[in-house]
Amino acid sequence: MYLGIDLGTSGLRALMTDAAGRPVASAEAQYNVQTPHPGWSEQDPGDWITALDQAMDQLRDTPGYGDICGIAVAGHMHGAVLLDGSDQVLRPCILWNDTRSATEAAELDATAQVRDLSGNIVFPGFTAPKLLWVQRHEPEIFADVAKVLLPAAYLNLHLTGRHVADMSDSAGTSWLDVGARDWSEQLLKAGQMRRDQMPDLVEGCAPAGQLRSDLARHWGLTGPVTIAGGAGDNAAAACGTGVMAAGQGFVSLGTSGVVLTARDGFHPDAQTAVHTFCHAIPDRWYQMGVMLSATDCMNWLGRITGRSPADLTACLGDQLRPPGPVTFMPYLSGERTPHNSASLRGGFQGLSISTTSEDLAIAVMEGVSYGLRDCLEALRATGAELSSCLVIGGGSKSGYWVKLLATILDLPLQLPKGGEFGAALGAARLAQIAVTGAAPAEILTAPDIAATVMPDSNLRDGFDAGYAAFRARVSALT
Template identity: 65%
Template sequence: MYLGIDLGTSGLRALLIDDQGRAIGSSEAHYSAVHPHAGWSEQDPAEWIAALEKAVAHLRASHPEFAALKGIGVAGHMHGATLLDAENNVLRPCILWNDTRSHTEAAALDHLPVFREISANIVFPGFTAPKLMWVAKNEPEVFAKVAKVLLPAAYLNWYLTGAHVADMSDSAGTSWLDVGARDWSSRLLSASHMRKDQMPRLVEGSAPAGQLRADLAQAWGVGDVTVAGGAGDNAAAACGIGALTEGQGFVSLGTSGVLLAARNGFAPAPATALHTFCHAVPDRWYQMGVMLSATDSLNWLASITGKSPRELVEPLGETLPPPGRVRFLPYLSGERTPHNDAAIRGSFTGLGTDTTVNDMVLAVLTGVAFGLRDSAEALRATGAELGQLFAIGGGSASALWLKLIATVLDLPLAKPEAGEFGAALGAARLGQVAATGADPARIMTPPPIGAVIAPQADLVAAYDDAYRAFRAAYPAIRAIQ
């Protein structure tokens, strides 16, 4: 048996699979982030541990096969700063990926050419390095005690193994990693007043990070268990969907939106605001565009209309209409790709006395699709191959939204059959490879396809025109905000 742990922003999911990759059982436990000030987002790492123990207890109680556990992999939300002192005590709540308080520090680091040159990425406010500079400036008593900086997945690795170990894919989002060389950069660390001894040991995501602690193994009723290096959540999702090589990728419609393309080589393009990160398997990288408010845009509209997202979308039916007059810019929390703009905010334009709720819902769905098109255009500019993409995430349950995105991207979208795929499965697969030494390509295969959503050919040109107008709206709106 192999266990995949998906440490998400709002909850933890644990998935147990057998050596054929079949799902045996899963369990979830939930928690929440706190927002003490505008732009802040924090979480107590103790809640992650409590959620993990709760999920494992449920799996053990409902699946006796758990006793045959041989490998564990952890996937986690990226960029979070979990700060430990010399005795491994957590010094303050983890500053999460969607926390933007360090935008000034991020801009200062990004102004230094060495960061884009070595890390292959823009220094975004959500990344880890600027968070530590913020702590140094605003919480100097905490900064003085920092002995280790761990990402959320690495913190669970520490809990499981007793060792400070992180993988390359997750660490690529810190702004401290030489992404081409797959190692910590002393130059980047020094430029942000950090030291290499404050970083965890690096391993590939599919390599062993250590063994499950003896006391945990005894408490969980298992024997020797290998813990993999693990992965950042999107790299793990790529492992779960089988996106390891050029031409493979996915669109994820979650809280944030992601368009990810696997790359056979290292092809950085920081000026595009794409993320170029190490993959969770050796000698592979991936690139992705990230928009901060995908299903979150629909959730926001639902919250102010008093309806659920489903109640908003269902009246539109499943027939894709032409683009409407109402336009929505989905920048509710700023934007990453392609603008790298923490200050921009969303907007509706084209409203009239005849505008209906349905018009606004369609505009939100379209605005998110156009945000993903921004990422597709940036990826194409780097030479990435974009063919048929898998569609995953909660928003992919909407047939209309998938038709809209397929048409806007002018690419077919494949929807996996009902079953397991994504970050939890990817994490379990990493645990399997680490424990057995199997070839990742043999284990991390694509899932069966349940349906393929083709672009609606007669509307591609109309949505192309609407996309060009969407692109022109950003600088105009930015100028008056």
């Protein structure tokens, strides 16, 4: 048996798979995010340990549980867990969606060679500017920092007793030479950090250590358990969906939105605001465009109207309508691709006395889809080519939204059959490779496809014009 752990922003999910890679059982535990000031987003790493124990307790009675022989962690990226010399947490983890370090990010991004070596713009959510913020605003804490770990690496420390991280997660720090797949002395110096403050690096599918014997006994696991390097959450999702080679990709309609494609080589183009990161398997990279608010925009609309997203969209059906009269800018938390702006904000345009909540819901779906089109166009600017994509995430349950997105992207979108295909499965697959030594291509296979949603050729031109108008409105905002 193998265990994949998906350490998410709002909860942890653990998935057991068997030797054939089939899901056997899963468990979940939730925790909270603290926002003590506007733009701040923090979490207590101790909550992750508690959630992991709760998930393991839920799985304990599953047949075969005691035979778990490999574990890997997929984690939300960019978070900063600061440890002293005794591995005690110095302050709450600063999360990926925290924007307090926008000034530090801009300064670091303007530093010579930073983009060239890291392959990326330095976004406010990345790890390096967070440490510069701590140096300026919490100098007594900065002085005590012995190690900086990403969230997944902190769980690796809990599991193995070692400071170890994988390449895909570490690529989002702005300290890693993403092409060379190693910490960069120049990037560390630019960020006022040292190599000894970094964890050891391994590939995501390679062994990172063994499960601590006391933890194995506590959980009731009987044999030696290998801990794999693991992955950042999007790299793990790529492993779960079999996205390994150039031309393969997925669109994620989740809380945030992602258009991701695998690359056979290192092809950075930082000015596009596309993320270029190491994949969780050796000698592979991936690129993605990221928008910070996707289905979260619909959740927000539900909160302010007092109606659930399902209720807001229930009357739409699957028949696509022409572009609506209201336009929505989906920038509730700033934006990454292609704007790199923590201060960009959203809004509606075209409201009238006759505007209904249904009009607003359609505008939100269109605005998010236009934002994902921005991501796709940015990927194409780097030389990436996609002829079709998987579509995953909570928004993919809306037939209307998927048809709309396929038409705006002008791409066939493939809906996987029901079951597991996300980050937890990707992590379990990485654990299986680490234990067995199997070739990644044998394990990281694509899911069966339930349906392929084609663009609506009758409405394609209308939505192309809608996208052009959307881009013009965004230009006025920026």
